[in-house]
Amino acid sequence: MEKAGGRPPFPLALGDATRMPFRDDAFGGCVVRWVLHLIPDWRGAVVEMVRVVRPGGIVLVNLGGFKTTWEIVDHFLEAAGGMRFAVGLDPRDPGSLDREFERTRARPRLLPPIPSRDDTSIGEFLDEMRDGVHSWTWRVDADIRRRVLPEVRSWAERRFGSLLATLEPDVEIVWRAYDLP
Secondary structure, three states: OOOOOOOOOOOOOOOEOOEOOOOOOOEEEEEEEOOHHHOOOHHHHHHHHHHHEEEEEEEEEEOOOOOHHHHHHHHHHHHOOOOOOOOOOOOOOHHHHHHHHHHOOOEEEEOOOEEEEOOOEHHHHHHHHHOOOOHHHOOOOHHHHHHHHHHHHHHHHHHHOOOOOEOOOEEEEOEEEEEOO
16 A cells, blocks of 8 residues: 555455455455465365355465575574464465365366576575564564574574575476366
């Protein structure tokens, strides 16, 4: 809203992903990007997506496409007290998402990966973790984030070398399509 000058550039609705404020079959499709890890009842969100998308529609889901990043995230969360990454669906488990959609008789389809470039350095990523930029860091108290980051930074430097190195320059963005019957 702020970037759009205080006015939404398209209709917006505030709602619960597990109880969407829309009628059945209201949409031809649904796009879900990098959010199911934040929804404890992600299976309920899948049921809702299928409910609001009309038969023959499609649900597109992006769970993320990182590799090296996971090692750093896991180390950080372990140092922060052994927290799990997700309160909902772990993005590293797309099979569970496929099975959940299959229960609704939707057909999973893996789309071709989209190559992308990301110039974020390891050090910048660590700073983002310290500052709580990423949604998965929000459950970690700010004082704990700041306290554990020096150790994580030291570990990352030993593990990867220079923190000025690009974290994951070549990323593949992977979308999964679920075709509704």
